Amino acid sequence: MPTIDFSFIIAMLGTVAFSVTAVLSVLPKKIDIFGAIVLGIITAIGGGTMRDIILGVPVFWGSELSYLWVAIFSSLIAFYGNSIMSKKYIYKLMLYLDGAGISLFVIQGAEKAIQYDFAWPIGPILLGVLTAIGGGITRDIIAGNTTLLMKKELYAVPVTIGAILYVCLVSFFPQYNVIIGISSIIITFLIRSIAIKKRLSVPKWMLTNG
Amino acid sequence: MPTIDFSFIIAMLGTVAFSVTAVLSVLPKKIDIFGAIVLGIITAIGGGTMRDIILGVPVFWGSELSYLWVAIFSSLIAFYGNSIMSKKYIYKLMLYLDGAGISLFVIQGAEKAIQYDFAWPIGPILLGVLTAIGGGITRDIIAGNTTLLMKKELYAVPVTIGAILYVCLVSFFPQYNVIIGISSIIITFLIRSIAIKKRLSVPKWMLTNG
Amino acid sequence: MPTIDFSFIIAMLGTVAFSVTAVLSVLPKKIDIFGAIVLGIITAIGGGTMRDIILGVPVFWGSELSYLWVAIFSSLIAFYGNSIMSKKYIYKLMLYLDGAGISLFVIQGAEKAIQYDFAWPIGPILLGVLTAIGGGITRDIIAGNTTLLMKKELYAVPVTIGAILYVCLVSFFPQYNVIIGISSIIITFLIRSIAIKKRLSVPKWMLTNG
Numbered sequence: 001m002p003t004i005d006f007s008f009i010i011a012m013l014g015t016v017a018f019s020v021t022a023v024l025s026v027l028p029k030k031i032d033i034f035g036a037i038v039l040g041i042i043t044a045i046g047g048g049t050m051r052d053i054i055l056g057v058p059v060f061w062g063s064e065l066s067y068l069w070v071a072i073f074s075s076l077i078a079f080y081g082n083s084i085m086s087k088k089y090i091y092k093l094m095l096y097l098d099g100a101g102i103s104l105f106v107i108q109g110a111e112k113a114i115q116y117d118f119a120w121p122i123g124p125i126l127l128g129v130l131t132a133i134g135g136g137i138t139r140d141i142i143a144g145n146t147t148l149l150m151k152k153e154l155y156a157v158p159v160t161i162g163a164i165l166y167v168c169l170v171s172f173f174p175q176y177n178v179i180i181g182i183s184s185i186i187i188t189f190l191i192r193s194i195a196i197k198k199r200l201s202v203p204k205w206m207l208t209n210g
Numbered sequence: 211m212p213t214i215d216f217s218f219i220i221a222m223l224g225t226v227a228f229s230v231t232a233v234l235s236v237l238p239k240k241i242d243i244f245g246a247i248v249l250g251i252i253t254a255i256g257g258g259t260m261r262d263i264i265l266g267v268p269v270f271w272g273s274e275l276s277y278l279w280v281a282i283f284s285s286l287i288a289f290y291g292n293s294i295m296s297k298k299y300i301y302k303l304m305l306y307l308d309g310a311g312i313s314l315f316v317i318q319g320a321e322k323a324i325q326y327d328f329a330w331p332i333g334p335i336l337l338g339v340l341t342a343i344g345g346g347i348t349r350d351i352i353a354g355n356t357t358l359l360m361k362k363e364l365y366a367v368p369v370t371i372g373a374i375l376y377v378c379l380v381s382f383f384p385q386y387n388v389i390i391g392i393s394s395i396i397i398t399f400l401i402r403s404i405a406i407k408k409r410l411s412v413p414k415w416m417l418t419n420g
Numbered sequence: 421m422p423t424i425d426f427s428f429i430i431a432m433l434g435t436v437a438f439s440v441t442a443v444l445s446v447l448p449k450k451i452d453i454f455g456a457i458v459l460g461i462i463t464a465i466g467g468g469t470m471r472d473i474i475l476g477v478p479v480f481w482g483s484e485l486s487y488l489w490v491a492i493f494s495s496l497i498a499f500y501g502n503s504i505m506s507k508k509y510i511y512k513l514m515l516y517l518d519g520a521g522i523s524l525f526v527i528q529g530a531e532k533a534i535q536y537d538f539a540w541p542i543g544p545i546l547l548g549v550l551t552a553i554g555g556g557i558t559r560d561i562i563a564g565n566t567t568l569l570m571k572k573e574l575y576a577v578p579v580t581i582g583a584i585l586y587v588c589l590v591s592f593f594p595q596y597n598v599i600i601g602i603s604s605i606i607i608t609f610l611i612r613s614i615a616i617k618k619r620l621s622v623p624k625w626m627l628t629n630g
Binding site for chain 1: 263264266329332333336339347357359360366370412417
């Protein structure tokens with residue numbers, strides 16, 4: 001990661017986007033404010049929490065409360081301001097911020113696994129993907145929605161490509177760690193953005209009987 | 211907590227109630243005795259287990275087997291004695307015992323997080339709530355039922371109020387730790403009891419488009 | 421366990437079977453290759469991961485990557501070769517391999533809990549069962565299928581019998597640890613095999629209102 005501040009800002013924006021899109025996605029189900037906040041928090045910090053538990057290290061939000069505060073306030077705002085938040089262009093913005101969030105979190109997750117020398121090379125890829133999508137899957141399960149793994153939307157695939165790219169490049173050129181990290185985040189985000197813009201589905205050869 | 215014995219007795223009664231209401235809630239689904247016991251155990255110890263894993267401490271039932279034994283026997287009795295257990299007044303009793311259980315477990319959970327100096331002040335609130343309702347949510351997910359987060363019943367809200375109350379008061383008056391703990395348990399239980407008695411739902415302003 | 425090599429081979433065959441049956445079970449849902457691999461991995465290593473987290477020890481696949489590689493390649497093959505894999509006799513073979521897998525993993529899980537002196541005697545039984553069926557339950561939840569706990573198939577019951585048998589016998593005759601382990605695996609597998617062959621359901625007295 002370039003500097004702590006920069007990646008911290010993206011992490012916070014990603015947290016906002018994760019919470020807001022989480023709340024908006026369950027609103028049709030007539031949830032109460034308490035449930036909305038809990039789902040917002042779980043979506044925002046669930047993946048990273050699972051990663052840290054598997055790594056056997058203290059959960060990241062235990063010593064950095066901003067994640068929780070941001071998740072709580074974003075959920076509150078999304079809940080009571082949903083008439084604004086679900087406006088088309090705000091929702092689009094949130095989709096792209098969510099894309100920035102998963103792009104950052106997948107690389108952060110992979111990097112943390114590498115840092116702890118965990119099960120290279122599949123460990124970092126797996127934990128990167130888990131960091132990015134674990135919270136969203138848990139949200140879908142609790143809300144009783146089809147989980148994102150079972151949808152044809154191009155969501156998990158860009159994340160996986162980003163993780164593989166980062167881990168492969170970093171293992172060949174460890175000295176370019178930072179620039180590879182930034183590039184992987186950008187590439188992941190670009191693929192996801194194109195998927196949002198063009199409403200892309202998973203290509204046929206990747207599907208059953210493809 | 212006043213004395214270990216007193217809170218231990220409530221914890222055991224809460225465990226009984228958690229297991230029994232768990233088994234009764236899945237009986238319409240034609241489950242077998244094995245599944246019933248597993249769901250009983252998960253409901254009773256699931257929340258506290260997640261709390262301990264997030265705290266990074268040994269799970270509480272590893273060194274205190276009574277929780278498991280009580281959960282197993284209560285599930286067995288609820289399963290084979292369900293014609294008695296689902297009698298209206300027994301079921302009501304179980305509902306209130308369950309209310310006592312969540313009231314105790316939420317404060318216990320928050321207190322344990324404070325003890326380990328974990329992410330004050332949201333950490334203790336979050337882990338308190340998780341301790342109380344984490345097991346029940348997991349049970350609903352495994353059984354394929356709508357999770358309690360997505361219902362309008364006033365269940366999670368009293369728990370959250372109790373957790374916030376306890377954490378706020380204790381941070382201002384740490385020396386009255388014990389009396390604040392007992393009061394918070396009682397207040398949580400009173401709110402939940404009123405909700406059971408009056409069949410209260412979450413108030414409108416807390417609901418979507420409220 | 422007799423020798424490391426022998427139990428390692430069964431563990432790998434079990435991993436193959438877990439991943440393949442996982443992928444085949446979600447194919448009707450039109451999943452993509454990414455989702456298939458993730459579900460294959462979760463089914464194969466999910467139960468053991470939960471066991472290790474509860475035990476508070478490093479996850480087993482962190483230092484033994486074969487589990488991940490085997491799960492990934494088996495999922496890939498099952499996904500693209502599903503027209504062959506779902507052929508009746510191949511599928512039957514997979515069912516029996518899966519049976520061998522759960523039989524091995526339940527005893528391995530119980531044995532690991534005993535090794536760490538965890539909550540004897542219910543701890544080892546519980547963690548043995550969790551090791552064997554935890555991954556499959558998580559797969560069903562993510563895929564939106566009815567979890568195996570809520571089905572009448574004789575799947576979890578043989579596993580539980582095996583765990584109880586092993587833990588009871590080992591506590592009376594600790595010196596025959598190895599032979600008891602092998603026997604318990606075989607007995608579990610035999611019960612499960614009979615259940616597959618005769619399409620047995622859970623007996624009536626074990627069911628609701630039985």
